Amino acid sequence: MRLKTSQFIFAREYRGLSQTDVSKKIKGLSQSNLSKFEKGFDVLSESVIESLIALLNFPKNFFYKEINIDIEIAHYRKKSGLSKQIKTALESNNKFLGHLVDKLNEAVDYPEFSLRPLDPEEYSPEDIAKHTRSLLGLNKKEPVVDIFNKIEKSGIVVIEFDDVTEKFDGVSFLSGNGTPVIIINKNFSNDRKRFTLAHELGHILMHITGGFPVPMHRTEKQKEDEANRFASEFLMPELGIKNSLVNLKLYDLATLKKYWRTSKQAIMRRAKDLNCITDNTYRYLMIELSRLGERKVEKTLVDIDCPVIFERAYRLHVDELKYSIEDFCQCFSLPEDAIKKYLNFEDRSKLRVLV
Template sequence: MKINHSQFVFAREFRGISQTELSKQVKGLSQSNLSKFEKGFDVLSDSIIESLIDYLGFPKSFFEKVINNDIEIAHYRKRSGITKGLKTQIETNNRLLGYVVDQLSQSIDFPEFSLKPLDPEDYLPEEVARYTRKLMGLNKKEPVFNIFNLLESNGIIVIESDDVIEKFDGVSLMSDRGTPIIIINKNFSNDRKRFTLAHELGHILMHITGDFPIPKHRDEKRKEIEANRFASEFLMPEEGIKNSLIGLSLYDLAPLKKYWHTSKQSIIRRAKDLKAISDKKAKYFMIELSRMGERKVEKTLVDIDSPIAFRNAYELHKNELNYSDKELGEAFSLPLEIISKYFNFSDNSKLRMII
């Protein structure tokens, strides 16, 4: 068996196990030798490699793969408070989801990515958002509805994950086979999901899929600001919302939220950014939301649709191609537990065929 040492790193980090912990679990293995092996500088005996494979719980064929799904271009909206080990485990999970999407795409056709990336060195984030809305056929003054379906129909695979920590909002990445993917926290409120989806769409169009270089001065903080500006204009276009924000009162927030399907806090920030209210008034609104207990969970709810492309791809493998979960695991070189984890759909969303 021709093994790829980097896959052992992948499996270990996915399991959330340190080199020290793993070396203690495998007889005859030192941390020094494991470290050298993972860097490709040392050779372990066949028996120790067999023990590593058995302990990590992945099929042998997994360790022959090469999975990249470059996490350097993935974007997290909340890094504070996330330990390095936990962040690595989350990123490895997301890379594995990208790999699963690629495996599914070998048998079925996902919608083709049809949007046009634009360089923020040449276009403002708001201009990118307006152009994207035009490509999607959206009215330039109206809210965005069915945002999951909108993204998926334009070739972006969206996955909701409920096996993540609260501090994780969402991430966007490009799979090894060139599919743009957004992974978001399933447990968040619908308005927060919508902003996260728009934010990650901004990353995809301005920072990931384009073939233009990104200068050093546009660091991670700058890219986050650009993605937020894109999301605000995409969900709440200036031409449609600005007049209703002039003279904004606290009691206007609930009906505006219901109409635009965005959080009260994002409406307040939008009003401030568009100079419809002063910084002082925006601060007052935020204080009032805190007083009413709405800074973390807002009372007014909004609707949202559900992502279906990832689920449909799985259903097609099960129902049309007649794969069992066990056979999918064997075909994808993954343990059954991971197949069960990623394809655990608890809702009753209507399925549709992908053409």
């Protein structure tokens, strides 16, 4: 087997090292030679390769694998606010978690992906959301109660992760084996998580899994707008919410939030988009929310359900297949610190995985 230069790039970026950092730490390796090696234009001596593997502290067999997660088609919520360094770290997280999704799937079957992708060139995001709600067995007029349970049963793996910047809301992509994956920021409020999850579900159905041709006129901004429209209809169906939004007042928001389990700001925007309030009323409500100190953190809390499938896959490996940390490292070709970081179900303050 041949060494995969892409794996060296992956490991280096995970360790937060630049090419210059690495070349300074390894005798006989220049930044120029490392750059050429990573691009496949040059070879390194066996001793330099051994030093490089030791520095990166990954199992040697990792560098003969091919972790093929196509980050280019990953859809981030609010990606524009992320620096290049943060994006690189997030992409490393995505690749690791996608790899773990696939490795656990080798011994445990996830639910089959049962939702139907639809082309937003032919159907509106609202119609796609209505169709998706129907496939999930949701009432046309009622809120989504057990949102994680509904999503995990449809065959989408969702990971709630807290070792991440507050500028990151969520991302969706396909694992190397084609499993739809959503990662969301654990640190946010439940209503924000629910909207992010619905937003990324929209990306999966409209922009990731269908293989639909994307015309040049459809920009990333338009895709984000489509995902937001999908999420609004998915969480707050027009048939169920519109009547209660007519002439919306500030004191209505807390009650509506508890029922629909969405943020007050999302409800206000929904009222505006459904022409239940004027633009002036919308601006007034936003000003009042700011005055009350609720633009960033809203006072009314909503509940959220607990997912189970992905953690059960991990538990099966530990409890029934008797995997130790060392076994995970060997079988998954990953270093111990990565296994502990991404499969740390014992310490819920670090990672909780949802499907």
